[in-house]
Amino acid sequence: LAFVGAVVGEYLGSSQGVGYLILQAEGSFDINTVMAGILVLTAFALALDAAVGRIEKRLMKWQPKVGETEKL
Numbered sequence: 001l002a003f004v005g006a007v008v009g010e011y012l013g014s015s016q017g018v019g020y021l022i023l024q025a026e027g028s029f030d031i032n033t034v035m036a037g038i039l040v041l042t043a044f045a046l047a048l049d050a051a052v053g054r055i056e057k058r059l060m061k062w063q064p065k066v067g068e069t070e071k072l
Helices: 002-013 018-027 031-059
Strands: none
Touching: 002 018, 002 031, 018 031
16 A cells, blocks of 8 residues: 555655656656556556565464464
8 A cells, every 4th residue: 555655645745756757747648658557556456466476475474364263
């Protein structure tokens, strides 16, 4: 979510980046560039989410799985 927030920040007040690219394309009614920017943003956000999920799964092996309880 932090990545998406950074792009929204670029959209609102920056002079470079994916958010700025989308804003400029919107202003010139270039729907292809707007959709390409959104697709790039979505793909990168999904890739980051998958990477963080894998890292979390690897580092949190000590936690019980969902539905399991600790043995007393």
